[in-house]
Amino acid sequence: MGSAATSGVTDAVFRPASVAVVGASSNADSPGHDYVRSLIDFGFRGPIYPINPRATEIAGLPAYPTLAAVPGDVDYAISCVPAPAVLPLIDECRAKGVRTLHLFTGRFAETGDAGAAALERDVARRASDAGIRVIGPNCMGVYDAVGGMAFRPDLPREPGDVAFLSQSGNNSVELMLHGAARGLRFSKVVSYGNALDLSEADFLDYLADDDDTRVVGAYIEGTGDGRRLFEALRRCAGAKPVVVLKGGRTGAGSRTAASHTAALAGRRQVWSAMLRQAGAVEVSTFDDLIDMLVAFAFLRVEAHALGAAPAVGVVGGGGGRAVQSADVCEEAGLRVPKLPAAIRVMLRERAPELADWVDNPVDQSILAGSAVSGARVLEMMLASPELDGLIANVGEDWVLGRPDAVDRMAHLVGRFAEIGERAEKPIAFVLGVADSPDETKWRAVEGGRQRLTDARLAVYPSVDRAARAMARYIAHLAAQQEHGGTPAAEGVRR
C-alpha cells in the first residue's frame, strides 16, 4: 500500500478496521441492503454494523438504532440516509471517532437547488471541523477486494492490479463488469461523485504510490483545482500508465455534468492539453477506455520495440479479414511490412506451393490443409526482429461453422494462449463478441475468451480496436522513453 504522504487519502480509506452502514435496510432492493450484503459477500474482516432505528437484524447481522449504540469502534461509515439527515450524522460520527464518511447520499449541489448546494457546503464545513474525511456525496464509494470492501455483490471477487477512479457510480460498475469480461481485475476502485472533500487529485496521489496498482484509469467530469489535478496526474503518470476519459467535453456534455456531479467541466482543449502534458492517455469513449486499460495491463513490450510507425505482423481469419487488418493497422499508424524472409524460407521448405503467395497479414484460408499452421507463423513472427508487435485473429466465425467446432476452437485458442504466455512482444488477440443466440456457440466463444484472459492476454472484439489500442500503446511508451526515463515502460514489463 502507498505512503500517501501528499494525499488526503490514506490506507484507512480503502481498508478500514470496521464499517457501519447507516440507513441499512432489510429490503433487498435498496442500497442500504446492497452495502451490507457486499461487505459480507466480499469477506470484510472487521465488524460490520448495520444501523437502522427500526430493525434488530439485517442480512443476518445484529442491527443498531444509532451509531452511538454500536458496541465497538467505528472506523468508516457509509451513509444511505437522505440529505437532510447528514449534518446530524456527522455529529454522531464525530462522537464515535469515525475517520472516513462515505456519502452514498445524493441530492446536494447537483440538483441545481440553492438550498441543497448550501447544505453541501455546511456538510463540508462540519466534517472538516470534525476531522472526518468525506468520500462523495452522490457516489458508490470504495472497492478493494483484498480488504473486502465493495459496493455491489456482483463485482469481481478476485483482486488485480488496475485501479479506477470515477466521478460516476454507474461508470465504475460498468467499467468493472465489462472490464472483468476482458480479464481486468482491480486493486482499488473509487466512485467519488461530487468530490466535496477527497478529490480525484487526492486519489491519484495515493495511487501513484500504491504498490498494488500497476495501471490507473479515470473517468473525470470536472475539477475544483486544475493546478493540483495536473500535478497529481503528472506524478501518477510518471509512475504508471494513466488513462483518462473526460466527461463533459461538449456544451451539452458539460451542462449534463453540472446536473450529475455539480462539476465544472471546463474547456475541452484545456483538458486535452493538460492530460497530454501530464503524460496521461486521453480517450473519448468507454470502449476506448477499456481497450487502453487492457493494453496497459496485458501487452508486453521489449525496450527496443519502441519506434515511430512500428511494424506489425498479423495472422488469422480469412482473406477479407486479412485485407481489413492491413487497412485498419495502417490507418492506426502501424506499418504492415511484407512477410519476413525467414518465414518465407520456412514456407518454401514445408509448403512450397504457398511460399510466393502467403504474405503479411497471413490469410488463414490459404494455409488450410498445408503443413504450416497459423500458430507456427505467429511463433516465427514473434522471433522476427523485423516485427514490433503482433495481431492474432482467432477467426471464430469460420471455426464455429465446422462440425468439430467446440474442440477446434479450444485447440486453436489453447495454442494461441501458450504462445501468448511466452511472448516478449505485444500480441493483441481478436475474438468477436459472443452474440449468437445459440448456446453452444456462446459457450465456445465465451470459453475461448476466458482461456485467453486467464493467461493475462489482451483480447479485442475487432481488429480495428486491436490495431488502435496497439498503436496508442506503443506510441505512449515511445513518448515516455523519449522524455527521459522509462517509468511507464518499466512499469508494464513482466
Added chain:
Amino acid sequence: MGSAATSGVTDAVFRPASVAVVGASSNADSPGHDYVRSLIDFGFRGPIYPINPRATEIAGLPAYPTLAAVPGDVDYAISCVPAPAVLPLIDECRAKGVRTLHLFTGRFAETGDAGAAALERDVARRASDAGIRVIGPNCMGVYDAVGGMAFRPDLPREPGDVAFLSQSGNNSVELMLHGAARGLRFSKVVSYGNALDLSEADFLDYLADDDDTRVVGAYIEGTGDGRRLFEALRRCAGAKPVVVLKGGRTGAGSRTAASHTAALAGRRQVWSAMLRQAGAVEVSTFDDLIDMLVAFAFLRVEAHALGAAPAVGVVGGGGGRAVQSADVCEEAGLRVPKLPAAIRVMLRERAPELADWVDNPVDQSILAGSAVSGARVLEMMLASPELDGLIANVGEDWVLGRPDAVDRMAHLVGRFAEIGERAEKPIAFVLGVADSPDETKWRAVEGGRQRLTDARLAVYPSVDRAARAMARYIAHLAAQQEHGGTPAAEGVRR
C-alpha cells in the same frame, strides 16, 4: 424479383430450378458436404444432385459420378473440384445445359502464379463461349433463403430485405451471423470472389430493381471497370440505401487484396469520391458497416425531420451515461437541446422536486422512485416537435444488479419495444454486449436484444455507435432530399 434488364444477373442466378454440387463429399468437414447440407436444410425445392465419382449417396441423396449421369436437367452447378479440373467441368456443364456455374474453387489469379492466372483467363473464355455465367472463382456463392440457396447451414433461415454482396466469403458469413444478432435478415447475399464474369456492378444492377431488397450492403476490394461500377452504384443508390466497405484502402491493404481476390484496389481518394458522388454511404470498419445497415433497415424518419444538426433526445442509464451520451452525440454532429418545455411542465405536475433538475439527456437515476418513468419521458420526446431523433439507453448494468433483474429487464425492454414499434421518429436503442460469464445475465441481455430486434428496432452496443449511426443516417437522407427526389427516404419509410 427484379427485371435485371441491364445486368448479367438474372433471377436464375438466385433461384435456379436445380443444382448440382460437383465435388460433393460425405466428409462433414468439407465444402463439398456443406453445400449439399445447406441446400437440404434450407429446403431447396428443386432437385439437388451431388456429383462424386466414388459415392452413390451423399447426405441421404443419390450421388452421380458425372454431370452427364444426372437423370434430369441441371440449371446451376457449384464447383468444389480443384482448379485444374474446372476447364473439363465447363465442357460438361455446356453439354448438360447448365446456365450458371459457381466456382467455389480457388487458387487462380489470386495466387500470383502466372500459370494460374492464365488458367483463369481460359476459364473465362471457355465459359463465355459456352454461354455459361460464372460466379467467382474463389467465393462462397449465393444465399437466398426464399429459394433455399445457402452456403452454410448456420445462416439465418428466415428471409429479410437486406442484400449484401461481398468480394470476401468470410466477410459474407461474418456479416450475416453478426448482422442476424442485430436483427438483420437478408433477401440475397452473394460472395463473388475474383469476379471473373459476374461482377459487383452486375449484382448492383440486379439489386437496384429487386423488390425483395430494401437496403444494400457491399464489401468490395477492387473493380475491373470503374465507370460501370459507378453507374451501377448510382442507379442502385438512387433506388435504395447502399452502404459500402472498401477493402484495400491502404498500401498494405491493396497488396493483400491482390493476393486475396486478385483485385486492383485503386486509390482510396478516388474510391471515396466515387462512392460519394454515386450517393452511397462509405464506411471503414466492419462494425460501422453493420451499424449503418441496422440504421437503414430499422430507423424510421419523418420527412420533416431532415435538417442539418438534427436535435436528439436521450433517455436511460445513470448520470455518467447521460454525460457520455451528450458528449458523443454532439461530437457526432447531433444537437442535444435542453429538455422540451412540455416535458418540464409534465414533470412539474408529477414530480415537482425534479422539474428544475432533470434535463436532456435524462439521468434515469434521478427519476428512480418518482412518479415519472424514463419510458414516459421517451414517449413525450417522441411527441415533441423540438426533437428529430431519440436515443434510449437500456442501462442494463444497473438493472442486472437488482434482485428482480430478469423481470425488471423484461419489463423495461418490453416498454421500450412497445414505444419503438409505434414510433414515427428514429429511435436508436443502446444495449451492451452480453459478455457476462454469468448465464442468467447473458440470457437476460440476449433476451432483451431479441425482444427489441424482433420488433424491428435498431439496437447498438454503445451510445457512441448509436450516435454516429443516427447522425450519418439523418445526414444521408437530408443529402438525398436536397439532391432532388427522396428515393432513399421513401425507401425506408414504413
